[in-house]
Amino acid sequence: MIPGKEGARFFGHGLPYADVRDLKGTLITLEGTDGVGRTTQVALLKEWLEVQGYGVIETGWTRSELMSETIGAAKAGHNLNQLTFSLLYATDFADRLEKIILPALRSGFVVLADRYVFTAFARSVVRGADPVWIRSVFGFALVPDLTLYLKTDADTLVRRVLGSRGIDYWESGMDMHLGTDLFESFRKYQWRLIRQYNRMAREFGFVTVDATLGVDEIQARIRRRVQALLDDRRMQVLSTSLDTIRPLLFEAEEDEAAAPVSAPRSADEAPARVASGPSQD
Amino acid sequence: MANGRPALRRGRLIVVEGIDGSGKSTQIKLLHKWLQARGHQVVFTEWNSSDLVRQATKRGKKKNLLTPTTFSLLHATDFADRLTYRIIPYLKSGITVLADRYIYTAFARDSARGVDPRWARDLYSFAVKPDAAFYFRVPIDVAVDRILGSRAKIKFYEAGMDLGLSPDPVESFRMFQGRVIEEYDRITEEFGFRVIDGTRSIDSQQQQVRSIVARLYNETGLAEAS
Numbered sequence: 400m401i402p403g404k405e406g407a408r409f410f411g412h413g414l415p416y417a418d419v420r421d422l423k424g425t426l427i428t429l430e431g432t433d434g435v436g437r438t439t440q441v442a443l444l445k446e447w448l449e450v451q452g453y454g455v456i457e458t459g460w461t462r463s464e465l466m467s468e469t470i471g472a473a474k475a476g477h478n479l480n481q482l483t484f485s486l487l488y489a490t491d492f493a494d495r496l497e498k499i500i501l502p503a504l505r506s507g508f509v510v511l512a513d514r515y516v517f518t519a520f521a522r523s524v525v526r527g528a529d530p531v532w533i534r535s536v537f538g539f540a541l542v543p544d545l546t547l548y549l550k551t552d553a554d555t556l557v558r559r560v561l562g563s564r565g566i567d568y569w570e571s572g573m574d575m576h577l578g579t580d581l582f583e584s585f586r587k588y589q590w591r592l593i594r595q596y597n598r599m600a601r602e603f604g605f606v607t608v609d610a611t612l613g614v615d616e617i618q619a620r621i622r623r624r625v626q627a628l629l630d631d632r633r634m635q636v637l638s639t640s641l642d643t644i645r646p647l648l649f650e651a652e653e654d655e656a657a658a659p660v661s662a663p664r665s666a667d668e669a670p671a672r673v674a675s676g677p678s679q680d
Numbered sequence: 681m682a683n684g685r686p687a688l689r690r691g692r693l694i695v696v697e698g699i700d701g702s703g704k705s706t707q708i709k710l711l712h713k714w715l716q717a718r719g720h721q722v723v724f725t726e727w728n729s730s731d732l733v734r735q736a737t738k739r740g741k742k743k744n745l746l747t748p749t750t751f752s753l754l755h756a757t758d759f760a761d762r763l764t765y766r767i768i769p770y771l772k773s774g775i776t777v778l779a780d781r782y783i784y785t786a787f788a789r790d791s792a793r794g795v796d797p798r799w800a801r802d803l804y805s806f807a808v809k810p811d812a813a814f815y816f817r818v819p820i821d822v823a824v825d826r827i828l829g830s831r832a833k834i835k836f837y838e839a840g841m842d843l844g845l846s847p848d849p850v851e852s853f854r855m856f857q858g859r860v861i862e863e864y865d866r867i868t869e870e871f872g873f874r875v876i877d878g879t880r881s882i883d884s885q886q887q888q889v890r891s892i893v894a895r896l897y898n899e900t901g902l903a904e905a906s
Contacts, residue, residue: 416794465745469736482760490753497747535802539749
């Protein structure tokens with residue numbers, strides 16, 4: 400996603416009718432299972448970015464104008480199956496992508512997405528959806544610049560969720576009939592979700608953050624990653640605008656590339672850039 | 681959806697396709713009557729009719745919130761819900777299912793709206809293949825005349841007004857539905873549509889439909905009038 404160079408990257412066939420050529424902003428997503436502390440971290444990150452002067456837009460799972468009520472009602476009615484479950488999420492996501500995320504990126508905002516398509520992949524696949532199918536359904540989704548994965552294990556998660564707000568029907572995968580015991584169902588269901596996330600961490604190059612650490616430590620690690628990404632993107636924008644006068648700056652540019660400040664930073668950032676594709680390197 | 685082979689002979693799935701004003705709904709109603717009169721158990725299901733996304737679709741249309749992708753996904757969700765509850769169980773128990781519009785409506789309309797046709801195909805890859813898909817083909821002028829003659833107003837999304845083709849609803853309808861016809865024509869061979877000339881008389885179209893349907897039941901000598 401280098402602005403003005405190759406345009407946006409998608410998981411599949413993209414949005415042929417939409418203008419995605421000049422997305423100046425940065426898309427950062429936080430992933431992880433239920434109750435892992437994502438929302439807290441998003442709020443802290445947003446605050447920090449705004450203090451630095453970045454414009455930030457936050458978007459959350461199932462919060463679209465079009466679908467939030469419908470999804471709420473469908474979940475309350477417990478009448479969803481694997482297909483409709485996946486497709487309702489996809490509709491919600493598409494609405495937010497086109498009405499919130501893309502316009503914000505065009506205007507140069509940092510977009511923080513609390514959950515992204517990976518949540519849909521994990522939840523659909525544990526419910527028996529074909530992984531190839533669900534990935535193609537979300538083929539219109541933009542590949543994020545950075546995906547931060549808050550990683551935990553099922554047992555730590557159970558204690559954490561019980562200690563805070565308690566267990567709910569869908570977070571326990573009760574629709575999957577894993578057992579009548581809510582606690583056992585929650586553990587099994589979350590274990591399966593976490594296994595999917597761990598697989599995707601490799602497939603999609605997530606930056607993994609240990610979610611069993613304290614809130615402040617997690618946030619510090621997230622900020623380091625985000626700072627590196629934003630610095631890197633600033634350099635990209637700069638180098639793109641320098642392209643036009645590149646012949647005149649040929650020597651100066653070589654010096655810049657070899658400068659000690661930028662070299663270790665981009666090495667440190669390698670996992671984050673996997674999600675943005677090797678073509679940037 | 682759990683166990684593989686149904687105990688009974690699988691029911692037939694018969695679908696009708698065509699643009700608004702092509703006369704397909706009239707034809708499927710007549711087919712329904714005829715099949716029932718012949719003693720077949722038949723259920724009918726219509727595009728965009730499940731309760732699951734009714735509210736969202738209504739709101740989206742009323743407030744013009746829909747993009748080509750959300751328009752497409754809402755209809756896919758509706759279809760998935762009906763497939764699960766209104767189509768598959770009936771087919772498994774040997775009952776005939778008649779569908780007014782099927783996945784080809786999505787293929788034609790979504791392509792006309794500019795979504796990637798390959799994406800739409802993948803999206804609906806969970807669908808059951810119909811035993812017969814009738815495509816009622818009419819020139820755009822015939823469809824426009826029929827609709828203007830029967831309705832006070834052309835609807836926003838039916839006219840493709842969301843695409844900004846023309847500020848005039850009738851002109852926009854003509855342009856958008858013209859594209860939909862092109863898409864239907866493009867996929868006719870790929871999906872083996874039985875093309876019916878929608879400009880012919882209602883009863884002669886129906887005779888043609890019935891003689892094709894009769895063959896699906898391995899019955900003979902049913903096309904009495906033709």
